[in-house]
Amino acid sequence: MTEIDFWFSIGSTYSYLTVMRLDEVAAREGITFNWRPFNVREMMIAQDNIPFAKKPAKAAYMWRDIGRRLGKYGLTAQLPAPYPLEDLALxxxxxLVGMAEGWGKAYVIEAYRRWFQQGQMAGSEPNLSQSIAAVGQDPARVLARAEADDTVEALAEATQDAAAAGLFGVPSFVVAGELFWGDDRLDDAIAWARAGRLA
Amino acid sequence: MTEIDFWFSIGSTYSYLTVMRLDEVAAREGITFNWRPFNVREMMIAQDNIPFAKKPAKAAYMWRDIGRRLGKYGLTAQLPAPYPLEDLALxxxxxLVGMAEGWGKAYVIEAYRRWFQQGQMAGSEPNLSQSIAAVGQDPARVLARAEADDTVEALAEATQDAAAAGLFGVPSFVVAGELFWGDDRLDDAIAWARAGRLA
Known part of the structure; x- marks a missing residue:
């Protein structure tokens, strides 16, 4: 079975729908997803792709659309969640530190849970330290590593890799060089991994 | 069964996927769709919502995504189709004239067929006259009516109605006040028409 790269940024609203169900999807479908965080804000600003700021009709729809789809996936949330994030990069x-140390996915899920279910903005306190502690790590140690130059550089490199893969937003899935954008394209990506075409 | 308003503009690329299958979906699902043309370009410029122009990564993805989904619906097309249209309004x-006279839906399907299957840009010649003739109407008569002040005004009013319904792009579906945006939300709109929630 081909693996699927799951490109995301904590900060994307629609990614809540993906992050919170992807482990279950992976187990059910027998597919491995490689979780790849990067800085989608930096990418989208560079591409002049600003989907919601100063676009009230589209922003209102985004929250309603996410709200309607929660039930489809058995999820809950308090909408709208605080948006946009004050520190998406951090x-x-x-x-990224967590992915290297093995607790990254659990942190991402926890950060989204606190953001969307408890109204704690991801990337800011108390979400940062509480999410790190919740996955068994020391916040002071992790935050020092997260703010170190090599981590800042690694996120910039991941963002360049995402751009090279053709991305322009998240969540995105890349399988065998094919890009699928949006939580609503997860099924297409899985079909492509299986058969090289859509179902 | 609640009816569904199908808001569209000839000129939208993703709307090809909807226009070419909607009659079959309507028959299969037992749902009535009200086809409502308006000027999405005018609306999106006013909203500063420019999805593809000067966004090469997103534009490239759009064509690839449409291409992959054609097979899912049993459709064919020569991609990329000429884009953007030179005269979306016309x-x-x-x-709009056709909707009032009863041949509008057939014209829209024919204009899209020539645009996406034969490379004839919709809204320009020869697509305009050939599509009008193909649905049994006189091109000179219809084009005179289409360019008359009352039709220009009617399209502007339809565009205001679309904005009032919360639209920011097409294809869109409105059922019982709920807005669903995108060909990929047609199933959600149908589920909402049936049960007031997603499947």
Whole structure:
């Protein structure tokens, strides 16, 4: 079975729908997802791709659309969640440290849970320290590593890799060079991994 | 069964996926769709919502995504189709005349077929006259009506109605006040029409 790269940034609203169900999907479908955090904000600003700021009709729809789809996936949330994040970069620098140390996915899920279910903005306190502690790590140690130059550089490199893969937003899935954008394309990505075409 | 408003503009690329299958979906699901043309370009410019122009990564993905989904619906197309349209307004003014006279849906399907399957840009010649003739109407008569002040005004009013319904792009579906955006939300709109929630 081909693996699927799951590109995301903590800070993306629609990614809540993916992050909170992806482990269950992976187990049910027998597919491995490689969780790859990067800085989607930096990418989208560079691409002049600003989907919601100063677009009230589209922003209102986004929250309603997410709200309607929660039930489809058995999820809950208090909407709208605080948005946009004040420190998207730091939220994802922590994720990158976690991916290298083996607790990254659990942190991402916890950060989203606190953001969307408890109204704690991801990437800011208390979400940062509480999410790190919740996955068994020391917040002071992790935050120092997350803010170190090599982690900042690693997130920039991940963002360049995402751009090279053709990304322009998240969540995105890349399988065998094919890009699928949006939580609503997860089924397409899985079909492509299986058969090289859509179901 | 609640009816569903299908808001569209000839000129939208993703709307090809909807226009070419909607009659079959309507028959299979037993649902009535009200086809409502308007000027999405005018609306999106006013909202500063420019999805593809000067966004090469997103534009490339759009064509690839449409191409992959064609097979899912049993459709064919020569991609990329000529884009953007040189006269989106006129294409939809003709549609509006056709909706009033009873041949509008057939014209829209024919204009999309020539645009996506034969490379004839919708809203320009020869697509305009050939699509009008193909649905049994006189091109000179119809084009005169389409360019008359009352039709221009009617399209502007339809565009205001679309904005009032919360639209920011097409294809969109509105059922019982709920807005669903995108060909990929047609199933959600149908589920909502049936049960007031997603499947």
């Amino acid at each position: 939220a994802n620098q922590v994720a | 294409a939809n003014q003709v549609a």
